[in-house]
Amino acid sequence: MTTDTDVLVLGGAGVDTIVHVPELPLPYADSYMIRPGITARAGQSGDFVALGLTALGLRTHHLDMVGADPEGELVRAFHRDHGIPLTAVPQPAGTKRAVNLVGPDGRRLSLYDATRSHESDRLPEATVRRLAATSRHAHVVITQPCAQALPLLREAGLTLSTDLHDWDGADPYHEPFALAADLVFLSTSALTDPERTMRDIAARGRARTVVATAGAEGAYLLADGELTHVPAVTPPAPVVDSNGAGDAFAAGFLLGLLNGEDPRRCARYGAIAGAHACTVPSTRTDAITRAELLARAAEFQPTAASRATRSW
Incomplete structure (x- = not known):
């Protein structure tokens, strides 16, 4: 069987309504006059990972x-x-959607519509098997119904990655994804002890690599038991929106992974892609190109990553 796809992305297709607010958290008021306006555009986690890749x-x-x-x-x-091939399985409940409140500093608060999926939803087994058979790797978004596809992807022999986003380390919904993936991304935003959570994922699951992104503080990389800090990259333009930065980081990391790069260099690719994403307005969809990423990566010395301490 030929390999037609480098990365099969499962889940995370949807529409965001972008609302710019004067500050976050947003104080109560009867009404706000919103500028530059309210925009609905396609682009949730799976869409942005697929775009970045x-x-x-x-x-x-x-x-x-x-x-x-x-x-x-x-x-x-x-x-x-x-130019991204899409297999769209009919969803009677409607397309996933969310409202993103974006502050002047680029921070974001997302309100997800939880009515657009049901526990009984399934991706057709034959479709998953057919696409997996011609793919090198699968990136699985934690949206319903992707958890049911994890065993099928494993049977096909694919390596797996996933992004747990702002997991608190305890919510059982995230565990099937955390324990099935070879590469796990998550944010430090809801973790009191990120290192403990990262090592717990590696100890209980299949992951040899766990990456915890920490915004302006960079990221933490756990690879084969060693924890290192990956410094943040200075964005090439003013920061206007953090939406999609984590998805861009994952795409950059996967580029390095599939090219056989060292995990630290993969993380550097991710940091560069994530920094670029922060310069793209939330009403647009754009991603760094391979040429741009490699040019920026060439500016950094291999010693940029350092052994992490527990000063979270």
Whole structure:
């Protein structure tokens, strides 16, 4: 069987409504006058990972459940416009959607519509097996119904990655993803002891590499038992929005991983891609190219990563 796809992305297709607010948290008021306006655009976690991978030159295929609604048309158009193959399984409950409140400093608060999926939702087994059979790697978003596809991807022999986002280390919903993946991304934002959580994921699951992103503080990389700190990269332009930065980090890391790079260099790629994403307005969808990423990576010395301490 030939390999047609470098990364099969499962889940995370949807539409965000972007609302710029004067500050976060937003104080109560009867009304606000919003500028530069309110915009609905396709682009949730799976969409942004697929976009980042495609911009980096990796052959990417996206699989998810999408509704027959205006939001679904935005998702389909997003993939057509960016040349990303999409297998859209019909979703009777409608396309996933969220409202993102974006502050002047680029911070974001996301409100997800939890009615757009059901526990009974399934990605067709035959479809998952067919796409997995011609893929090198699968990146699995933690949206419903991707957990049920994890055993099928394992049977196909793919390596797996996932992003737990702001997991608190305890919510059982995230555990199937955390324990099935070879590479786990998560944020430090809800963790009181990130190192303990990272080592727990590695000890109980399959992951040999765990990456905890920490915004302006950079990221922490646990690879084969050694914890190192990866410094943040200075964005090439003013920071306007953090939306999609974690997805860009994952795409950059996967570029290095699939090219056989050392985990520290993979993390450096991720940091560069994530920094670029912070300069892209939330109303747009854009990603760093392979040429841009490699040029920026060449500016850094190999000693940029350092052994991490417990001063979280």
